[in-house]
Amino acid sequence: MSDDLYVGFDLSTQQIKVIAINSKLEPILQAYVEFDVDTPEYKTHKGVYTNPELNEVFAPVAMWIKAFDILLGKMQAAGLNFANVRSISGAGQQHGSVFWSAEAERLLASLNPDFPLEPQLSPKAFSHDMSPNWQDHSTADECDYLEQKVGGAEILAHITGSKTHHRFTGPQILRVRHRHPSRYEDTARISLVSSFFASLLLGAIAPLDVSDVCGMNLWDIPNEKFDEEIIQLVAGGGEDEKTELLHKLGKVEPDGGKNLGPINDYYVKRYGFSKDCTITPITGDNPATILALPLRPLDVIVSLGTSTTLLVSTPVYKTSPSYHMFSHPTSKGLYMGMLCYCNGSLAREKVRDEINAVKPSSHASDVWASFNEAALSVPPLGTTARGQKKLGIYFPLPEIVPDCKAGTWRFISDGNGLHEARNEWDIPLADARAILESQNLSMRLRAGPLLSSTGQPRRVYVVGGGSRNPAICQVTGEVLGPSEGVYRLELSNACALGSAYKALWAVQRKVIKEGVYESFEDFLSERWDEKTMINSVDVGYRSGVWEKYGAALAAFNEAEKFAANS
Template sequence: MTEDTRKKSFLGFDFSTQRLKALVIDEDYGILQEADVEFDVDLPEFRTSGGVRRGEQGEVTAPPLLWVKALDMVMDRLVVAGVDFSTIEALSGAAQQHGSVWWSKDAEARLSKLSPDEFLHTQLATAFVADSPVWMDSSTSADCIALEEAVGGPEVLAKLTGSTAYERFTGPQIRKMFRTKPRVYQAAPRISLVSSFACSLFLGRIAELDLSDASGMNLLDVHSKTWSEECLKACGDETLAEKLGAPVATATALGPVSEYFVRRYGFRPDCRVVAFTGDNSSALAGLRLRSGWVGLSLGTSDTLLLGLQEAGAPPAGHVLVGPTEAPYMALLCFANGSLTRQNHRDRLAGNSWDAFNELLRATVRGNMGYMGIYYDTAEIVPRAAPGRWVVEGAGRPVERPAPQFEARALLEGQAVARRAHAEDMGFELVESSRLIATGGASVNKELLQIFADVFNTPVYVQEQHANAALLGAAIRAAEVWSAKAGVTLAGSEPTVAPVATPYPDAEKIYKPMIARYREMLQNIPKLQQQTNTKTG
């Protein structure tokens, strides 16, 4: 068998909050094998709940050795699933964003001398000096305020780093460690994100942070793509830049897989390890968004992912360095998504989507001027308190509109909000624009038609794998390998199917509603405290 005809496959991992998942794809990007480890169930000795340990005053951590042992287990499960590791040309991964891993002084030496006869977790038991603060941690409000004040305020920080200060972001978390546990800070020669930590296990050395995940730390200047000296100084001391190391582009092959994996599992010695990134960045890659495309995940919360040519200063949401061809990516997470839709479906249509959709069909597009904002839970974008606000065409509040008007006001209001805030992040309609919908609610054709009309662009669905971050990890491994090898893979072109097309008069109807939505926001109570809700 020649090198050109030899079977090729690619491996992706997702180190998420509650489990570790692995996926093998072929050259057509078809799914070959999968395996997963659920932390609470499969590793009860770490005594986690939902993959984390909760402390006092909002502290939430996870032991990094949990993730190492989970990797031992998922690799064994891949063996049982029949994976031929000698066919894997490259691997990459995704991980929960914002978590930090604090390595011990001898950690890199241990990584470089792993014995293939022993598990990883037994050899790395002393490789960490602290448990890892993760994205659910909300104990750093004082550090967020101090960071913003150090650079000149939240707007300046957003312009510099792509986000105002958030408790879960790694910069404030490092500042808290530096302030409250100086011995831990001094004892750690290197600090990784969960993504680069996981990558290190495969490289046999401490891996570089990738730029996309690093831009979710409140430390990276997203314009120069280097660490901000002001932010580093506000969050640590003169050693912090060295502890973090210089970040690299997400599409970087960092080196061959370590000898440990070659000898223990039969990987090819030239199998490439591509930089791991954050789960949202990896999801963007998994959706394979092209210029002008917007990813629309319709889940418990709704998430918009879009590529940007320039980085602005978002009043809400986040701008990250792009993991794919676009220089930047925007991330907008709306807390009131499918769960809010379901709550009001139950109230208006007796637990039936068919009955709810009949209510929608009893009204016209534009809803005779009725508009609604429905926050069953505190909203992230914009930061706002729970409540329900419905107005009629003249802008007067309406207490109890007819069910059909309320049903359409709910869905049109959500879609209008998604477009308004996407525009704030730099979204512009172009001829190639389209929405790529995923998530549980993407099966609702009535909802997708409303999004098509409000965004005045076609809506497509991509039916390949439910976990876009995991699929994105394997796809990034494949695409970086193919670019370096000069080989075009059969699965590289995304396969999407159109499900909704805007009516010709859509922009005429909905553009004025976007302006009305912005006016309504002025009268909605704002949340003063920071939110610790996950990005994505």
């Protein structure tokens, strides 16, 4: 029992990562495979391919399988005793879909342990070799069509938790059906990245996850079923086509702690996993992230990965076209509220590189040193002695909120209103603070309805790659102003960690009565030790500063509208 291990994987945009923990929540092993570096033959850039002419972003499914083969090899080389693994769960980048061929079930069920996975599955198990990525913006027509037919953004948001979004799976499936009718026709099953990953482990197509399914624009959250009208619109044709699409999508597993079955024999024979190791549903990376911390009301997670997301856990199903609601990954009656931005770490890296080009870092080992110095050497909003404030918008990729094309805009806000900056801006140095403020002001502008009447959070937890940066943590504290400060989760991969906790809970949760289990929240709170897991990285609320940013919100809103309409 004491040697038992619980594993959480994370198949995200740029990497596949893993954390194994013991039943005391202690991490035993962490490892990762980076697509651009470790699977160079696929020639992806930051894990994806882009076709800017059509606003397409997609990733090769075979690369993920190859990367998983490599990761299992790394775990083995690190000495992980696979025989001790009791349960596996995981997380996948959200919205991406995998199109399985009619051969898939047979190939998955007959994996030969003498060979790696990738050549046994690719290309035959797939009707489409690419997975549309969450950064894709090619489905404007499909989104307009669905929104107009269903009755507008508010109605769609009420039914599915979100208005239509380019990256959501429903519009993406509709586009595949329009552009590649024969591939759609040849598709036997459609998985999300999360259920695709669970399928690899089970050796059979896994059901969709209760939370990740809410990122499709197809699932009726209040009534816990696929919305027949939207399914019909995506399927086209009549009743037969609708039934066929419902069959392709398959079942949704309502219990996030369900034992989906034992790990496939392939892994038992090839790596020495126990036959009793169970597979627990794999969810989306954001739903898994909220499982890494015992969130209380008014707590916020800011996930600083390739995307930036703001996450809250709430008992209130209150929808809006400006944010997303998802069913909670483990707890019926709770929901995850989310804001998501495409322009997260890659936009910050672009400014960082521009700054390094004019002012190389004095610390060779820290590529962020010049950026951080520039960000922290000026006052909030870069305010000048004459009271001029700087507001910038940095979207190297088209953005989700606001719905805006790619571009960079710089504004000056003063007593005379807002105007585009001319020579008042020291480019690129002044961009460092401006991009961090801009990303946080956007979250503050939109997160209000998910929080208290004042919009002030209690705690902000920062997670993901960007949370290692002290300047990012400080500006987040200044702009969002959490009353109890900003804390960083010390284990670098929150979603893999949340997934490992889920695998542990699935096996060890107490039965309260038949079919009713100990909640994930109670289970985690009992075991979680704040002192070892998080560190305070910023004081948060600063009197006068939070108010100053509050007063700039109207001008920032105007700046965003200008960018979106230009």
